[in-house]
Amino acid sequence: xxxxxxxxxxxxxxxxxxxxxxxxxxxxxxxxxxxxxxxxxxxxxxxxxxxxxxxxxxxxxxxxxxxxxxxxxxxxxxxxxxxxxxxxxxxxxxxxxxxxxxxxxxxxxxxxxxxxxxxxxxxxxxxxxxxxxxxxxxxxxxxxxxxxxxxxxxxxxxxxxxxxxxxxxxxxxxxxxxxxxxxxxxxxxxxxxxxxxxxxxxxxxxxxxxxxxxxxxxxxxxxxxxxxxxxxxxxxxxxxxxxxxxxxxxxxxxxxxxxxxxxxxxxxxxxxxxxxxxxxxxxxxxxxxxxxxxxxxxxxxxxxxxxxxxxxxxxxxxxxxxxxxxxxxxxxxxxxxxxxxxxxxxxxxxxxxxxxxxxxxxxxxxxxxxxxxxxxxxxxxxxxxxxxxxxxxxxxxxxxxxxxxxxxxxxxxxxxxxxxxxxxxxxxxxxxxxxxxxxxxxxxxxxxxxxxxxxxxxxxxxxxxxxxxxxxxxxxxxxxxxxxxxxxxxxxxxxxxxxxxxxxxxxxxxxxxxxxxxxxxxxxxxxxxxxxxxxxxxxxxxxxxxxxxxxxxxxxxxxxxxxxxxxxxxxxxxxxxxxxxxxxxxxxxxxxxxxxxxxxxxxxxxxxxxxxxxxxxxxxxxxxx
Numbered sequence: 001x002x003x004x005x006x007x008x009x010x011x012x013x014x015x016x017x018x019x020x021x022x023x024x025x026x027x028x029x030x031x032x033x034x035x036x037x038x039x040x041x042x043x044x045x046x047x048x049x050x051x052x053x054x055x056x057x058x059x060x061x062x063x064x065x066x067x068x069x070x071x072x073x074x075x076x077x078x079x080x081x082x083x084x085x086x087x088x089x090x091x092x093x094x095x096x097x098x099x100x101x102x103x104x105x106x107x108x109x110x111x112x113x114x115x116x117x118x119x120x121x122x123x124x125x126x127x128x129x130x131x132x133x134x135x136x137x138x139x140x141x142x143x144x145x146x147x148x149x150x151x152x153x154x155x156x157x158x159x160x161x162x163x164x165x166x167x168x169x170x171x172x173x174x175x176x177x178x179x180x181x182x183x184x185x186x187x188x189x190x191x192x193x194x195x196x197x198x199x200x201x202x203x204x205x206x207x208x209x210x211x212x213x214x215x216x217x218x219x220x221x222x223x224x225x226x227x228x229x230x231x232x233x234x235x236x237x238x239x240x241x242x243x244x245x246x247x248x249x250x251x252x253x254x255x256x257x258x259x260x261x262x263x264x265x266x267x268x269x270x271x272x273x274x275x276x277x278x279x280x281x282x283x284x285x286x287x288x289x290x291x292x293x294x295x296x297x298x299x300x301x302x303x304x305x306x307x308x309x310x311x312x313x314x315x316x317x318x319x320x321x322x323x324x325x326x327x328x329x330x331x332x333x334x335x336x337x338x339x340x341x342x343x344x345x346x347x348x349x350x351x352x353x354x355x356x357x358x359x360x361x362x363x364x365x366x367x368x369x370x371x372x373x374x375x376x377x378x379x380x381x382x383x384x385x386x387x388x389x390x391x392x393x394x395x396x397x398x399x400x401x402x403x404x405x406x407x408x409x410x411x412x413x414x415x416x417x418x419x420x421x422x423x424x425x426x427x428x429x430x431x432x433x434x435x436x437x438x439x440x441x442x443x444x445x446x447x448x449x450x451x452x453x454x455x456x457x458x459x460x461x462x463x464x465x466x467x468x469x470x471x472x473x474x475x476x477x478x479x480x481x482x483x484x485x486x487x488x489x490x491x492x493x494x495x496x497x498x499x500x501x502x503x504x505x506x507x508x509x510x511x512x513x514x515x516x517x518x519x520x521x522x523x524x525x526x527x528x529x530x531x532x533x534x535x536x537x538x539x540x541x542x543x544x545x546x547x548x549x550x551x552x553x554x555x556x557x558x559x560x561x562x563x564x565x566x567x568x569x570x571x572x573x574x575x576x577x578x579x580x581x582x583x584x585x586x587x588x589x590x591x592x593x594x595x596x597x598x599x600x601x602x603x604x605x606x607x608x609x610x611x612x613x614x615x616x617x618x619x620x621x622x623x624x625x
Contacts, residue, residue: 390421496594
């Protein structure tokens with residue numbers, strides 16, 4: 001078990017970690033007292049759910065009225081009087097709303113926007129997130145006041161550090177939305193100082209910290225010698241190292257994160273790009289609903305209301321306890337009088353074949369194995385242990401199926417038996433207090449689209465001759481070049497920077513006062529592409545030119561726009577003249593990116609009077625991605 005060190009800060013603080021899940025959400029916290037060893041605690045009482053243990057979470061459910069005002073949250077939304085009032089006043093019940101925030105690029109042919117309940121008219125997903133975060137914050141306030149006294153909360157209210165988690169596949173645009181939601185919810189003022197108290201973290205990394213603090217370091221991995229930590233530039237191919245994969249199986253997503261381990265002192269380095277699959281437990285339930293609708297078609301139990309009821313019982317019972325494909329499975333949804341032998345319903349129970357139930361899990365299991373194999377292939381460190389956490393980990397069939405896959409590979413699959421559904425919230429607190437991960441791996445190749453000086457001897461340039469243009473300086477240039485900044489799979493330390501030099505030419509001095517550069521994420525198969533208008537693929541014939549354009553566009557996506565104020569530099573520029581006598585201005589700058597943190601940070605630098613000048617850059621995301 002991790003030996004936590006005393007808090008070294010000078011003033012008392014409070015850490016609040018929010019795990020907003022697709023199906024359930026929870027909050028953990030720690031009071032940071034100078035010189036004291038922090039303890040991870042949980043918010044274990046919520047309205048209408050006061051008598052639950054240390055694994056307390058609430059359903060991620062919200063009722064809105066017809067005007068878009070929130071009326072009930074969490075366990076309160078399941079109370080009979082609330083359900084009755086909701087029906088009478090035609091409130092809108094939202095479940096699985098978190099999936100509206102998912103990145104558009106994330107592979108999910110099995111789920112579309114139409115499959116998720118639409119948001120209330122005029123209500124954006126970010127507003128729903130803000131409403132739910134505000135509710136969690138209010139519940140946390142009351143719980144901490146009740147547990148530690150109102151004076152403690154009052155003294156710490158302005159010194160709260162917030163950790164908000166998100167799936168591995170959520171990127172900059174989604175992180176931007178989470179930050180905005182935190183401000184909308186009133187957790188912080190929407191200022192630079194306020195936002196500095198918000199820390200974003202992947203659910204996979206949070207789950208790693210949970211496993212370390214609870215079981216991992218003292219149990220499985222301690223039985224195998226671990227090599228010394230690797231420097232960011234070293235090759236991790238060390239026969240003494242071993243890897244561990246954390247599988248966080250949640251309601252909406254399944255996140256896989258792979259790390260190499262050192263136990264003394266405890267530190268971890270990511271060894272493969274994180275994986276995220278939209279195949280969480282709600283997708284099993286969704287497939288079950290489709291199975292039941294087909295099986296009960298024509299029966300009096302096939303109405304939408306009965307299907308919802310039967311599916312809900314399946315979700316809470318049958319889905320968790322199915323252990324094999326041979327035994328029949330039952331959904332007990334009614335009373336002794338509910339029967340229809342023609343549809344396998346007797347004494348209020350629906351009988352299903354074991355095979356039909358276990359098949360509902362197959363897409364999720366297949367995606368976990370596929371994601372694991374990708375990480376195993378990308379890692380040069382042998383993976384010896386896999387930890388299964390999250391609410392979906394409670395499924396016996398999921399655990400049994402994965403163990404059947406891993407055992408022949410001599411990989412140990414472990415499922416902690418203590419509060420695994422609070423793994424993300426508890427781990428997020430540990431991340432802020434312990435910070436065990438020293439390097440992370442680039443998921444994609446990042447760079448910029450740029451123009452390249454035309455070279456008539458280069459066949460690639462000649463092939464693009466019709467697109468060649470003359471820039472402000474009079475030089476011929478070829479557009480659609482790609483300048484890589486960070487190559488996919490590169491291990492990046494937290495303080496490591498990546499730079500790309502640019503010569504920016506503008507027709508006027510005023511146009512040089514702001515530098516804007518789009519950062520592109522390349523998601524294709526090449527390690528280091530040279531151009532943004534070509535990509536290996538199946539669309540190679542001219543009749544499929546539209547498909548080719550769409551295919552390439554999906555591989556090169558704008559990650560963000562980096563903006564910096566260069567007005568001080570612009571005022572010192574001297575005009576230049578091209579060969580054609582045209583006046584222009586040129587500035588030499590470097591875009592500096594820090595990819596090793598849990599969020600992308602950027603700077604812009606230039607040389608002034610022989611010294612480097614650096615200025616913070618603003619990272620702007622397109623929230624529609």
